[in-house]
Amino acid sequence: MAIAVLCSTSATAQQRTRLTNQWQFLKQDLGGVWEAVRPVKExxxxxxxxxxxxxxxxxxxxxxxxDPDENYYQGPAWYRTQLVVKNPYPRGRTLLHFEGAGQKTEVYVYTTRVATHVGGYDEWAADITEAVNAFMKQDSLVKQFKGKVPVAIRCDNSRDLEMIPSDLSDFNLYGGLYRYLNLVYTPEVSLDKVFAEAVTGKDGKSGSVNVRTRLYNPSSVNGGAEMTLQLLDPNGKELQQIRKKGVIDNAYRFDELKVNRLQLWSPEAPALYTLVTTIRTAGGACEERTKIGFRNVEFVKHGPFLLNGKRLLLRGTHRHEDHAGVAAAMTEEMMRDEMISMKEMGVNFIRLGHYQQSRIILNLCDSLGILVWEEIPWCRGGLGGDVYKDQARRMLTNMIEQHYNHPSVIIWGLGNENDWPGDFPEFDKEKIRQFMKELNDLSHRLDPSRKTAIRRCDFCKDIVDVYSPSIWAGWYRGIYTEYKEVTKAEFDNVDHFLHVEWGGDSHAGRHSENPDKSLQNIKAAGAADERAGDASLYGGAARASKDGDWSETYLCNLVDWHLKEQETMPWLTGTAQWPFKDFSTPVRPDNPIPYMNQKGVVERDLTKKEAYYVFQSYWTNKPMAHIYGHSWPVRWGNEDEEKMIKVYSNCDVAELFVNGRSLGTKKRNSQDFPAAGLRWNVLLKKGQYEVKVVAKKGKETVTDEIRFEYQTEKWTKPARLELKKIKEAGGIVTLQAQLLDDKGVRCLDATDWIRFGLTGDGRLLDDLGTASGSRYVQFYNGRALISIEKGKERVVVNARSGKLPMAFLDL
Structure with a gap:
């Protein structure tokens, strides 16, 4: 559902404005709203x-x-601005439309509280009409504020056990106006909701649209009304128009709009029709433009997933609303770049974890052709009381109503890891089951056309339509070669199975010559579920998440194995790797980047890790080739030792060149692990290497190149820390810290911690949650990067690691 609102009078005007500029912010509470709106002299x-x-x-x-040194702020914060309000409609309504704000919100016009909302992820509106009118009648105030209307908004993300999601969740409960806020003018009677049910005929060649509307008429205006429906094809050509005249009624239903020569929506061809809905009354006209799509969806019982009658393997990932430098406050451009990057990786499915996300994301899924599982934030902690349950019901209702029309949505998620106790003294499985049944019934009542689902709550798996158990082969349990076996066992336990959440952590820039060395004590478990304590880096059974090296090398092998196996599982509906992008979390302070979940295939700033290209090699058709190790400048080993060079590619054949000499051509075979057979064993001597691959798919040719140094000198323990400048551009200086032993040999497997500091005219570009954007971080192959923004005066950067002497660099 991509809805654009345009309410027009005889003189057309833009009636929806994003309020992006001229805001002030305070990261604390106030004694009262008067402190936010009182006039202050400059x-x-x-x-x-x-x-x-x-x-x-x-x-x-x-x-x-x-921030590696303190917990993130959870508490009240304030925003304020002064609005020019010029509603063009006689008796029109003026609204503040919130696309999302966290987590509790209060809205004030001058000193009048006009609205409150609980929940950080659903959309809502504050009608400020009466408060604005009352303010504008006070001449002294109007003069004092020069005709502008003072608005203050209080956001509060304080911990609260009677709210969802739980603070035990593996993600931050962010605060603030982190999605767009809009000023909207409507006539006295306008469209509140348009629900368009796009039905595809059995032949797949014809379809129909059933439409119902809900009006916004807070003043209970009576009189005549005219409703118009117009259906446009994907090229904008009008297919049909229906017009109804009558009296104003809160809800309108329309007969079917028929569509012949149907263009079906799919990931390969996401055809979108446009429904234009208009209501005209004496107070003016209001129009909504809604994007819809026609598709048939089926989960075969104990079988695969079908889209438009054909099997489609769901090739999925996950998304959290999180980005370097801004956290949840991603701009539309940032969101678009992220979703396009997913599509270019080959994604055709996404689970939006673990809450309703921005309308912009859903619109992008519609237009890019990405199927969606969207869920409410009933996540961990158990089950609260009536206030808690009311919020869950309300957020489920809002999510379904607000995203009902999106053709990309195929599943409504009711919860995540609801078998995880901790927020309340009581953990009653039967009460959780009863509430899950209630939510399941509510979802089907609001939208009978879509399936319901949950992830990881075995005692509720019989309630929902689709179930995803916990399967983390090779990370939290067992070894990754067990993946197919344990997945088939879980598949057989439910009618409709979909595997969401798999993968593993990797510290960007960390690579390994022997990624399996530390996993020798890990045995096949015959199960791969994540259990209590598995995410901890201490204690418990041997597992890759604790005992592995967190290298990109290991993650690529794990992903490679999973993807090759999925090609031989014809019964599989699909999977979703967890997650696309690294994201911040309060429950992982000890990770190589503190407070970061590092399971992404891209970093928090969208920098691609090596695993991104493994997915691309299996999931895309556009020719690509990628030599493993673009962020691995120095490899190591013995003189004349045989080392593997891998190429991830979807091409039929590839030829490798090392220092200009061809090492021969290999044919791609997805079942030849690793790298689908595109691997070459090369005898390496100390020195510099240039590696190039030339890959062909049909008549198309693609190439890729890397350079690396091969080190044969052996090192002992780190004895010295070296800090040097490696790049400067546009006032930004990039520094590299390197660990050396007592003979000056680089310690290429060192994973020690390093802390950067700065004195003088400049600032560290840190607190970004990336491997090269953190002041306290683990080394990757004995090195670590940081950037600074340098001023005009002297600046000195320092670095320390353990008990080694501090390193200084005077810039």
């Missing part, structure tokens, strides 16, 4: 507290979510 030294200027969207936790 330069007055008694103006306390001190506000900062920000633009929206804005997240309270843009930086502190990944």
């Amino acid at each position: 330069g007055n030294p008694e103006s306390v507290p001190l506000w900062t200027n920000v633009t929206l969207p804005h997240c309270v936790n843009a930086r502190d979510a990944v």
